[in-house]
Amino acid sequence: MNDQNPNEQFDELMRRALRDEAHRIEPADALPEIRARAHAQRRPVARRPWLLTAGVAALGTAAAIGAFTVFNGNDNTANDGDAVAGPGTTTSATGVLPSQTPSVVSPTPSPVPTAATQPPATSPSSAVKTAGPTDRGVPEQSVSSAVVPVYWLGQQVGVPKKSAAKLYRTWAKVSGHPAEEAVRIMTTKQPEDPDYYSVWRGAAVNRVTRSDDVVTVDFKQLPKTDLDPDLARVATQQLIYTVQGALQDDTTSIQVTQAGRAVQKLFGQVDTSTPLGRAQAADVQALVWITSPSQGAVTGSKVTVEGTASAFEATVNYQLTNLKTRETKKSFTNTMEGQKFSPFAFSVLLTPGQWQIEAYLISDADGSVTNTDSKTILVK
Amino acid sequence: MAQPAVVYEECVTHESSWDADEALTAVYTAHYTSLVRLGSLLLRDTGSAEEIVQDAFVAMHGRWHRLRDPHKALAYLRTAVVNRCRSRQRHLVVVDKHTPKSLPDEPSAEQAVLRTAETDRVIEAMRTLPEKQRTVMVLRYYGDLSEAEIADTMGISRGSVKSHAARATKSLRQLLEQNA
Structure with a gap:
């Protein structure tokens, strides 16, 4: 350590040592626990963007965040490869001048940070009540009386006709399964306001079930009409807003199925092979x-x-x-x-x-x- | 009819391009591991670090509608983790005085094998530093934070960050040179 660059050498030693020490730690996945605790604590108010399924959204945003990470990029789980290099190669793997490789490094094989070295018992005791995601959704709880929002389409004034439908909301008193009943009203009833309408007429809801991360709305019969893309999009959101409103959950995606199976295209347009998220209000809701x-x-x-x-x-x-x-x-x-x-x-x-x-x-x-x-x- | 309308209104009128769950998943994916590692370096106890970081994520999820921005969310998480680790540490110092041998950071045998001699010397030397100095050094060299960011995270002035860093550097260099 008596080279010409003692400051740089010290900085480099500190970085390397702390990083090596840090990389010996591979925490177990805690996302399900955190999520369960977060939801137990309070209901979130924000919502997901238009038609991003949960997985895609997570990937996209994670990538976006990765781009401006303030921590050393090596710490992102996707890029831990250099951590397994032996001591001799550690410095070059991280782009540091090889001459700075300290002579004192012992020939110990290497700080191999694998998940296996971390016993699962280290997960904290605080994360107790997380349930593994249930494979099968559970039906909604039955209530004797509830007031639920039901959304309708309404034509806009002064804008080209077909593309201009927006969501309007009415309230309905229901008993039984709130989301199921709300969808039933949306698909079978005529809204009280003559300016509102629904393109879901003719559809027949079967039941609404929910699991940890998805709400499934199963229909005996889906609407057979084909719509133009914009109207189909808003009509799909009509269902999502209605179901999420009844469940008082803005965030869980909605899987649409018919007789228990995912259908290809709703209204001939909307891909429903994966769960659908809620669009931003500004995009679909009447102003x-x-x-x-x-x-x-x-x-x-x-x-x-x-x-x-x-x-x-x-x-x-x-x-x-x-x-x-x-x-x-x-x-x-x-x-x-x-x-x-x-x-x-x-x-x-x-x-x-x-x-x-x-x-x-x-x-x-x-x-x-x-x-x-x-x-x-x-x-x- | 008015009651549920009002409650529901609050949800409907609230806009954000990412919802709290998405933000949670995204920030978790990008930063959970590094935050646990940061906490472990500060606390020298991975279990407690995991617990603290998880608490911070739960809190972040709860206030996402105010943060709304992953940069802010990360800064929030970092501050929460550092603060919680620091107060945990201060508590541990008190406990340590009474039970000096039961340090939570005694590495297990297998972990000790994996550590290089060089890392070992640095980590051992870091242990001798006062809590603030050690925190500054961890944030600087592991977190790669600027002086200003360290000051914000720890809630101290930039001048203090500088002086803590200078003192820590001096002590560490002395120690490391002795043992080299």
């Missing part, structure tokens, strides 16, 4: 919803309208029309935050009669109406 009052509601004269909108500069316009007298009230309100889905509310005093409530967004570009939702109510 403005009236969440209360519901279609056909009977109210007093003071009406509070509530909704959710993703509005440019947070502005939501509304118009209320008495369907008999044509009396109109027109104004605007703000969502709590702009540019993202955020709640809005406003209150009005209405004369008795049937009123139509419309909430809409106006294009910043040309002033046209871009998104609407409307409800008809009866004011007593």
Whole structure:
């Protein structure tokens, strides 16, 4: 160690020694335990991007993270090859000048860090309640009563027709298996709001089961209609949003099957051979919803309208029309935050009669109406 | 009807391109091993390091909606792991005073065989350092962190990082030269 570069030599010795020491440690896989504990702790709020299956998403993001790892790249599990080099080759394997190979290195075979040297008993005691993923999904729990969201398609105003369907949500009271019942409503019932529709009519749900990482929705019969790609995509999300909403789980992917088997193409477009993830709300959800009052509601004269909108500069316009007298009230309100889905509310005093409530967004570009939702109510 | 609507709304209005599970899987895949190794170097106890790192990942998952960014998530994990290791160590120091022989870091026989003499000398020398100095050295040489990153991670000033590193370097060099 009395060479000309004592600082560099010291740095290099430290790096090499700590890395060698570190590489003797091969922790056992703990992801299932961490995941189980994370889920036991709280329900996550974020969601997965459009149509990435869990595996693909994980690979992609892991690769992205690998690109900016702050730790030595050698530490990534994928690249541990150099760790098994003998002491003589260690330095050259990591691109260090061979002249710095210390003479004091003993001829001991090498720090071989294999998983085998690490007894599995070292997994910590804290990770107790992880269940191995169940092979078979379990059916949903039956409830006597639950309120579940059911999603529908709604046509958009002012945009080319077919591609413009967006998701709207209604609430339904169900008993039994919430997700199964929600899908049953989505596939068999006519939504109360005449502006909403479903391309799932004719489909018949069999049952909904869930295992650790996937929810399976099995149909006796899937819809046979072929749709254009955009509509098929949104219609698939209609199912995913409905099922995830009923299960109160935004994150678990949905596997669609028919009579227990994966089908090739849903609506002639969507590959359902692997589980499907939830699309971002901004991509599929209508930008403005009236969440209360519901279609056909009977109210007093003071009406509070509530909704959710993703509005440019947070502005939501509304118009209320008495369907008999044509009396109109027109104004605007703000969502709590702009540019993202955020709640809005406003209150009005209405004369008795049937009123139509419309909430809409106006294009910043040309002033046209871009998104609407409307409800008809009866004011007593 | 309003109650579930409100609760559910919070979920629906929340946007992020990666969900917490994805982020967890991705960050885990990329960094779990190195974080356990980092913790083991600090604590000299792999079992405790695993436990601490797992706790940190659970916490990261819970706050993903606030982090939302794998860079931040990694910084968060690193800080959590370092802090927890440090407080565990301080606790162990107290325990050690009463039971000096039952150090948790005594390497098992098979592990000892695998360590090179050089590594052995460095690790033994590191053991003599005070906790802060050792942490700085581990973050610098194993974590490859800059002075600023070390300061952020440990919650100390850059000046302190410098002086801890300088003192540690001095002691280590002396020790290593003695034994060389």
